[in-house]
Amino acid sequence: MxxxxxxxxxxxxxxxxxxxxxxxxxxxxxxxxxxxxxxxxxxxxxxxxxxxxxxxxxxxxxxxxxxxxxxxxxxxxxxxxxxxxxxxxxxTPTPKPPPPVVHEAVPKPPPPAKTTAPAPAPAAAATPAHTVAAGTDIKDCPACPTLVSIPGGTYTMGNNTSDPSEKPAHAVTVGPFAIGRYEVSVQEWNACAAAGACQKIAQRPNTSPTAPMRDVSWDDAQQYVKWLATVSGKPYRLPTEAEWERAARGGTATRYWWGEQMTQGKANCKECGKPWAEDAPANVGSFAANPYGVYDTSGGVWEWVADCWHNNFKGAPADGRAWDESDCRVRVIRGGSWREGAPYMVASTRFKYDASVRHSQNGFRVARSLK
Incomplete structure (x- = not known):
């Protein structure tokens, strides 16, 4: 292709x-x-x-x-x-401030920003992880993104008729896990920034609080999941590439989660139907969810995952864990963005960036295990 x-x-x-x-x-x-x-x-x-x-x-x-x-x-x-x-x-843009973040005066944050110190998970999250049914909403703390539980199982990851980086298609067995129902939003990121745990990253003027957070590097995303783990007491992280594709496919085996052909209005991408704007992605949740209840896996912003970049899937783990390497600085992003066309919306699409690079098309969603 x-x-x-x-x-x-x-x-x-x-x-x-x-x-x-x-x-x-x-x-x-x-x-x-x-x-x-x-x-x-x-x-x-x-x-x-x-x-x-x-x-x-x-x-x-x-x-x-x-x-x-x-x-x-x-x-x-x-x-x-x-x-x-x-x-x-x-x-005039200012240089990226080095960590740790200097506490500065910030605009009044949205309600989730009130969580600025470690807090125990609410009673609703105390249900043993193994009893969480697939498709269940999980809210581990007031500032935490809403997760959706994804069933464990075996599926075919990759695509033998697409880009060489997506080959070979191979069977992967993943355990049950939870993943962000939406991409991390500007409001959710700002809660971490207001707590002094994440970099304050300026967005475009008039950006909606529910717009997907972008201009974030893989390293930035690591700051965010570390903060979530602290305030929630849960093991937050980026999804592995195998988990991400499992969630994005929504239990289907077709090119797109909705079928073999692009359908207008299914994804936030160029020439893929409304709502679409050239300058910025649509707010999270503007398009229909896939069968697992996960939104925006096609288009919106590219999403960082945990894995180190490999040129193809030869030798990839078959158990759904992150495929990592020592001193890896090039990481995988998935899903395409609003600036790409329909061919990038295929569930197996993958690309790479240096872990420290911030790019206006790159964002992420979070995950955690349910074992």
């Missing part, structure tokens, strides 16, 4: 890719044949393709952090300088 990622095909002689503005020009690139889908070059080109028309400085900052010597670095630097120069002095 070559349309899934950027393709450059030569019809007659070498293909040249470049930007030819008089004072804002990227280097000319000569590519012969089809760019390998799983190559470093392809990933860089795919990254650039998603931000090339952006008017957000953070997108170019993310590119430069990921590819400081990339083929579009000069162009990204030029656009970044122009965007910064056009901003009012008060709005």
């Amino acid at each position: 070559w349309q899934r990622l950027l393709m450059i095909v030569v019809l007659a002689g070498p293909a040249w890719v470049g930007v030819a503005a008089a004072q804002d020009r990227a280097p000319r690139i000569e590519l012969v044949g089809v760019v390998p889908k799983n190559s470093a070059e392809q990933f860089e080109l795919a990254f650039w393709e998603t931000i090339k028309d952006s008017n957000q400085a953070s997108d170019y900052e993310a590119y430069l952090k990921q590819y400081p010597k990339g083929r579009f670095a000069a162009l990204a630097q030029a656009r970044l300088a122009r965007l910064r120069a056009a901003q009012p002095a008060a709005a």
